[in-house]
Amino acid sequence: MNGLCIGCGLCRSMAGTGEIDMVMTPEGRERPVAKRPLDRPTLMRINAVCPGTRIAGPPPAQLREARLADPVWGPVERLVLGRAADSTVRFIGSGGGTLTALGQLLLNSGRVKFVLHVAASRAEPMRTERRLSFDAASVLEGAGSRYGPAATLVDFNDIIDRGEPFALIAKPCDITAVRNLARLDPRVDRYMRYALAFVCGGASDLTKSEQVLQRFGLREDELALFRYRGHGNPGPNRIETMDGRAFEIGYRQLWEDEDKWMIQPRCKICPDAIGQVADIAVSDAWLNGGPAVEDEPLNGIIVRTKRGLELFDAAVEAGVLQIKRETDIAEIRELQSHQVRKRRAVWARLKGIQIAGKPVPFVSDLALRACASQNSLAENLAEGRGARDRARRGRLGEPPVRPRKTLVKDGRS
Ligand SMILES: Cc1cc2nc3c(=O)[nH]c(=O)nc-3n(C[C@H](O)[C@H](O)[C@H](O)COP(=O)(O)OP(=O)(O)OC[C@H]3O[C@@H](n4cnc5c(N)ncnc54)[C@H](O)[C@@H]3O)c2cc1C
Ligand code: SF4
Ligand code: SF4
Secondary structure (H helix, E strand, O other): OOOOOOOOOHHHHHHOOOOEEEEEOOOOOEEEEEOOOOOHHHHHHHHHHOOOOEEEOOOHHHHHHOOEEEOOOEEEOEEEEEEEOOHHHHHHOOOOOHHHHHHHHHHHOOOOOEEEEEEEOOOOOOOEEEEEEOOHHHHHHOOOOOOOOOOOOOOHHHHHHOOOOEEEEEOHHHHHHHHHHHOOOOHHHHHEEEEEEEOOOOOEOHHHHHHHHHHHOOOHHHEEEEEOOOOOEOOOEEEEEOOOOEEEEOHHHHHOOHHHOOEOHHHHOOOOOOOOOOOEEEEOOOHHHOOOOOEOOOEEEEEOOHHHHHHHHHHHHOOOEEEEEEOOHHHHHHHOHHHHHHHHHHHHHHHHHHHOOOOOOEEEOOOHHHHHOOOOHHHHHHHHHHHHHHHHOOOOOOOOOOOOOOOOOOOOO
């Protein structure tokens, strides 16, 4: 996949039982490996849905009819700063618990039968697994950001086969994948009633988490808990061992050195990390993209579709969400300045990668050229040349997929 895979797992689900395994690579990425060559029709279907090869934005009609439409921020029906009304949800939630509160409302109101999202693995708490939540308590268990690999769609076809209404809470690229599938399989739109995303700065490799363990001299098989954040806004990265020890580092300590973020290659050229394809996209609301220390529980809430607006209004009406105040594109631009920089950079980065002779995804309806035109020529040239050179050096690609030799539990491969 040349660095375009994000490990969503949808191809595994589409290939049918036992044809593809998701493996953990030495780099700490979950990647698909076919056990035997796939037949051509299956390969073609996978290529049509994979969010590494095809990234479509919202339908043009949605953009035309939206209350607000911005080249960088896409379609917007409502833009507020808000949070979960329930104090437990907003404390445990990643920022202000908005996504968890919405998931709980969807279940409690009977709008959906279950919520597809992710949660920490119970057996291996540093790993992340897809979760089907049928009640509010289970949605809460999945609250918080899981920065490492998360194959949300690993059995998505089985989920559609259930024939029951559900909601998806996931990364924007997961939603891109599912929207791609909806063009082939009408059951997706029939059963997936809501798609809620968080605004996403990128998924880190598992090796990033393993470095945290190394800092404390811990092995993965000792862990009872590995929480990236939540229990505050942002809350600490907290680790607990089965023998009762606890370790914490702050959010700023975890992410202070950008060279050590270990973000997956696909994220560096992500054309829609702001969830234009979601019904509602939820972000942090920290000035300049980072928390002061521990901030008040709060989210940016970008309602994108009419369906999302109806849900948002119902959540406010039911007292599930609290609005702090209305906001606007200018403020969101300030709060998410790194996302603005990325949206403006992606067009030139993709050109640079193409010039280096490497494959790029097919991107449509995401106004990449319009975003790039907000940069100066010099900025675009710098982005394009930088991406070209990194692609030539292999830094935007990935080595051929191979599983780690042993099941790594101690942070060393
Ligand atoms: C990898 C990553 C990068 C992020 N980058 C940014 C950023 O650049 N800017 C920004 O404003 N916010 C970013 N966030 C989002 C932010 O951390 C909050 O998740 C978001 O603001 C929603 O907050 P909340 O309190 O409503 O979430 P919660 O109520 O805690 O709900 C979070 C939901 O997201 C699901 N989830 C968590 N991790 C994953 C995952 N890896 N894959 C699929 N689903 C997942 C959980 O299952 C849960 O249902 C990022 C989150 C992640 C996981
Ligand atoms: S991005 Fe998803 S669908 Fe595409 S190859 Fe990777 S795991 Fe498979
Ligand atoms: S940055 Fe884009 S590709 Fe990377 S995890 Fe987030 S949504 Fe997916």
